[in-house]
Amino acid sequence: MKLTLKIWRQTGRKDKGRFVSYAMDDVNAEMSMLECLDVLNESLIERGEEPVAFEHDCREGICGSCGFMINGIPHGPLPATTVCQLTMRHFKDGEELVIEPWRAAAFPAVKDLVVDRRSFDRIIAAGGYISVSTGNAPDGNAILVSKDTSDRAMDAAACIGCGACVAACPNASSALFTGAKIAHLSILPQGAPERDGRALNMVAQMNAEGFGGCTNIGECTGACPKEIQLEVIATMNRDFIRGSWKRRDQEVRTVKPMTEWSTGSKLKIDPHATS
């Protein structure tokens, strides 16, 4: 089939960026959206042009690397499907696909369809874990968790961190992402001791990153390739409110969002490198 791909090209953060249209004459209906981009890129390289930069890795819908907007919908028209598993048979011959990156202040542009999602890592670092160092664990069956509870935790834990929820939200809020991790850990008995502080810290970091506020629109859950449910946001809000009261004396610390891709510690030679 024939398709036109109208793709956002941007050389870097300082470039304004623009759409460029590419005509594809021989798209196989069985190929994935990313394989379609592979075919385009091969032809661009052969013509001496720069290929379209896009993120991808596992191509099985689980690593969360890939993702872009297709005709204004994160990951395209098929529900519960990432672009790596979206086959071209879901498009019509002759169709034009407008392809552009996630757009959010907290996801600075890197190049073409690639954006910087390290803000998600910083939200997790603020408290998205259970503080148990290696070696401290009791026997696995010493902590009983009912099947229903475990299933609900798993539903929330299925988040792949792709960022579609943020891209879908008119406010560019990351409430679904943050809520999913808070819900996963908060539902389980292992996560209970840190429940209040965790919500306070993660929400504070989410705000520091420049994500917008949640106004319960629900576009996020509709766009989520793992169908994370809106109730995780309710869980986050509950934990946050309770934490705000019970931990009102707790000092909430956030880290400054880092947007440059400079080389880590900047130290060419580490001063601690000798013993």
Place this chain on the structure above:
Amino acid sequence: MALDSRIPTGPIEQAWEKTKFDLKLVNPANKRKHTIIVVGSGLAGGAASATLGELGYNVKCFCFQDSPRRAHSIAAQGGINAAKNYQNDGDSIYRLFYDTVKGGDFRSREANVYRLAEISVKIIDQCVAQGVPFAREYGGSLTNRSFGGAQVSRTFYARGQTGQQLLLGAYQALERQVNAGTVEMLARTEMLDLIVIDGKARGIVARNLVTGEISTYIADAVVLATGGYGNVYYLSTNAKGSNVTASWRAHKRGALFANPCYTQIHPTCIPVSGDYQSKLTLMSESLRNDGRIWVPMNKGDKRKPEQIPEAERDYYLERRYPSFGNLVPRDVASRNAKAVCDEGRGVGPSGLGVYLDFADAIRRLGEQTIRERYGNLFDMYERITDENPYKVPMRIYPAIHYTMGGLWVDYHLQSTIPGLFVLGEANFSDHGANRLGASALMQGLSDGYFVIPYTIGNYLATNKLGKVEESNAEVRNAVACVNETISKLLSIKGKRTVDSFHRELGKIMWEYCGMSRTAEGLQKAIGQIRELRDDYWQNVTVPGAGADLNQSLEKAGRVADFLELGELMCIDALERNESCGGHFREEHQTPDGEAKRDDEHFSYVAAWGYRGPGNRPELTKEPLEFEYVHPSQRSYK
């Protein structure tokens, strides 16, 4: 060169405990003075970084992806083994050890495997405490299933996303250390060379993948946890970014590469559909617990599966292996699928496929139960193939999945370069010639959480390491090598894309060094790979610049290394003139077509040393001794 594997003496049951006691410790106040580089953030690297950070070391963790959570461990579906014996069905540490040595076709090191089985039980405890939502019974206890050729139920799982949940556990522990300031995370930073000073690993050269900046990082020890090299075949179940570059460049700096020809072909993947195909999608092996594998009895039978009556179907695994049936180990299941397709009985448009049929299981258990067990896998299959596996049988075919070979390590997981440690799939040590299902996650976490934190301390406590200056000749030499390779790749400006070379290499490897191998084929492959490699360095085109996000350049460096590794794999496969596990030499089979080992001549680890471009690598043998599990012909009949 003689290899000292540092295998402890005495009873195997006490070997690890004794070793741990004998290891020297680093004083808690001194730990922060030691910098440790960990390359890779999957189960092994993530777990190691988190744990070393918790202990107080100064850790720098590198990954080429945008976040440590993307590491390919995340894609593991089926589960993780542990000898908990929660099901009271006769499991034990010894049985897991025994099964793993036997499953590896007696080509692994007994002491390492025993330690792995011993540690397995602690892994589950740790992961539960981290909040990994393992599947549960109604009463709240952990549930298990039987998996990939095991006759006990010892596999723990979180739906079909066990790897994801375990990795997120390790990733969260890692981020906790980032927050605590003990771990510095360098995402989108790819290791391109190892710095070796006075014979010891002292750092890496890495490229920032966004800016293209080349930097050096100095440390007291370097840990590689960079995964396997299945992408040498181009098409595999590995993530697109998975590569051998870190391991290969360490190899070129003196680390021996062990058993490179041992690759695992996974029997249950979605068949190839066209030339544009970029990767193969795995369907979890757990499907074989309830699915029945068959092909038509007659060659060239083009009828739809539902039109083929029971009497004209050949459930070939159940027929040939009545006691294990559809649950035979991966290598056996894969070879049998290839055999029936070679006979012309394969199904699907390409004829390279067999049916995996759930009709009986649905009749027996109901669609709801099957949906609960495999729902996400069935959905994924339908998304990709547009066929509903609740109604028509799945079509599956074997694909490259895992590489048992890797950098040679001793019992401490140290390579032949002191101070360079190798964990997880990147090392060679625990799976012999064939890995059992649900054992990769176990090994990655065992190495990362419970082995390296002990053994690296001993190295640091017993080695006096001097200060490294930036002006050091070895540092400058490593940076120069990296810069030279990059500018060369960018300057060739030939006519062929990197992917086109990669695809061609993959075809050679799959044809001659894949599911079955012959001396003649391997020799042919070696010649073809050399020609292809020469052509690559004349004719490849890499657009763009070095000082930019340049995905073509990233791939170009990785494919250059695959073109060298491919040859070594063929050399190793040729040298190993026997069949064992995933390495099937057609010349060596039993009358009924099973792999025939030659223990008298090949009961060793083949560790290869790099001797410069174009020179034949040097083979060093580490003899394998089996004191506990006596080598026998594997039989799953």
